[in-house]
Amino acid sequence: MSDLAAELASGARRPLARLLTRIENGDPTVRPLLPELFAAGRDAHVIGITGPPGSGKSTLVNALIGEWRRRGRRVGILAVDPSSPYTRGAILGDRIRMMDHAADRDVFMRSMASRGELGGVAATTWIAAAALDAAGYDPVLVETVGAGQSEVEVARLAETTVVVEVPEMGDEVQAIKAGLLEIADLIAVNKGDRPGADRAARQLRAMLSTAGGRVERKPPPVMVTTATTGEGVAALADAIDAHRSQARSPLAARERAANQVRRALADLAARRAVSAGAWEATVQAVADRELDPLTAAEHLLDR
Amino acid sequence: MTSADTPIRILIAKPGLDGHDRGAKVLARGLRDEGFEVIYTGLRQTPEMIADAAEQEDVDVVGLSILSGAHMALLPKTVQLLRERGMDDVLVAAGGIIPDADVTKLKEVGVAEIFGPGTSIGEIARYFREHVRREA
Numbered sequence: 021m022s023d024l025a026a027e028l029a030s031g032a033r034r035p036l037a038r039l040l041t042r043i044e045n046g047d048p049t050v051r052p053l054l055p056e057l058f059a060a061g062r063d064a065h066v067i068g069i070t071g072p073p074g075s076g077k078s079t080l081v082n083a084l085i086g087e088w089r090r091r092g093r094r095v096g097i098l099a100v101d102p103s104s105p106y107t108r109g110a111i112l113g114d115r116i117r118m119m120d121h122a123a124d125r126d127v128f129m130r131s132m133a134s135r136g137e138l139g140g141v142a143a144t145t146w147i148a149a150a151a152l153d154a155a156g157y158d159p160v161l162v163e164t165v166g167a168g169q170s171e172v173e174v175a176r177l178a179e180t181t182v183v184v185e186v187p188e189m190g191d192e193v194q195a196i197k198a199g200l201l202e203i204a205d206l207i208a209v210n211k212g213d214r215p216g217a218d219r220a221a222r223q224l225r226a227m228l229s230t231a232g233g234r235v236e237r238k239p240p241p242v243m244v245t246t247a248t249t250g251e252g253v254a255a256l257a258d259a260i261d262a263h264r265s266q267a268r269s270p271l272a273a274r275e276r277a278a279n280q281v282r283r284a285l286a287d288l289a290a291r292r293a294v295s296a297g298a299w300e301a302t303v304q305a306v307a308d309r310e311l312d313p314l315t316a317a318e319h320l321l322d323r
Numbered sequence: 324m325t326s327a328d329t330p331i332r333i334l335i336a337k338p339g340l341d342g343h344d345r346g347a348k349v350l351a352r353g354l355r356d357e358g359f360e361v362i363y364t365g366l367r368q369t370p371e372m373i374a375d376a377a378e379q380e381d382v383d384v385v386g387l388s389i390l391s392g393a394h395m396a397l398l399p400k401t402v403q404l405l406r407e408r409g410m411d412d413v414l415v416a417a418g419g420i421i422p423d424a425d426v427t428k429l430k431e432v433g434v435a436e437i438f439g440p441g442t443s444i445g446e447i448a449r450y451f452r453e454h455v456r457r458e459a
Contacts, residue, residue, distance in 0.1 A: 034409050037381040045329045109355035116365035122372040128379055133360045304331055
């Protein structure tokens with residue numbers, strides 16, 4: 021075992037925290053560590069938690085952490101919040117809801133800003149998840165606001181994706197629109213103590229059972245939770261744990277691997293094209309309508 | 324990307340039993356607009372919770388907002404716990420109502436700066452930009 025792997029495996033938190041910073045910053049010293057990081061992984065269940073702002077994701081994650089801690093698991097959390105596209109600043113507020121576990125040495129939580137750089141957060145969260153895995157955390161939860169494409173992508177890199185909705189999510193047509201619900205392996209209708217929660221869950225079940233989805237896929241279970249009281253949380257944790265083996269079927273594993281490689285390929289191509297030096301001129305040529313975007317991309321790739 | 328052009332990460336916390344978080348929230352929002360990544364942990368934090376959060380988040384700065392009068396107990400304890408966890412280069416700053424006599428003592432135990440009422444967010448941001456130390 022190498023120094024890094026041994027250090028992570030020892031459970032020391034500072035080296036892990038420093039490594040996560042380097043990963044987040046796209047530090048070039050991380051690249052040579054990747055093969056080792058993946059080899060040191062202990063097979064953690066990587067779970068994506070996403071949903072609209074205010075649906076109670078962080079509170080639900082807080083309750084789930086409690087449930088898994090009772091089951092003797094060490095839990096890692098990556099909580100992603102958006103960066104401002106104008107100032108690059110961000111408010112990372114997910115810790116507020118997770119302070120129950122602030123002093124628990126077997127819970128490691130890291131807030132990440134989406135940063136909106138090339139590849140965005142999706143480019144770094146999977147490496148960060150691998151680091152938490154190598155440090156012995158299992159499950160590893162990745163929480164994102166389900167508002168944009170990059171967040172959806174984060175969820176797609178997870179083995180199990182939980183979409184959190186609220187009873188007021190809208191009518192049946194919302195449920196069959198493409199997007200968030202389509203990527204769900206499990207759906208939690210949170211704030212279950214509000215009127216209409218059971219009805220919303222029933223409607224979702226009805227619509228999802230008639231809609232087609234990804235290949236060879238059963239409709240995702242719809243569960244009602246009340247994160248603030250813990251109602252339904254143990255059942256949700258059970259369902260997530262049960263999904264682990266399903267997520268590791270050869271077909272699902274291959275689909276996820278394809279997403280990961282596609283993601284890495286796009287990041288790599290973009291980074292190389294930008295660093296090759298012709299980026300500014302090529303972008304300007306597209307702005308001046310001298311080139312179409314696809315031809316421009318071909319030029320950059322062929323350099 | 325080099326460490327020089329990545330956003331400064333700051334943890335903003337309210338230690339102790341003090342329910343007045345308007346100032347902390349205004350500062351969080353203001354620093355976001357100054358391009359900082361602000362981790363806000365909310366009210367009623369113990370020094371242990373703050374040090375643990377700062378460690379996991381690997382922040383450059385810990386900003387403590389305190390209006391309760393318990394600063395002479397809570398601030399030195401927080402600094403001590405951060406140093407015990409090996410975070411020697413983390414800048415600790417405080418804001419709130421703190422008497423001048425205490426300011427001197429707090430600086431002696433490692434609080435880098437104390438921002439009283441009326442300090443502008445621009446001043447605070449500038450101070451952090453100038454004083455954050457990062458390993459190469």
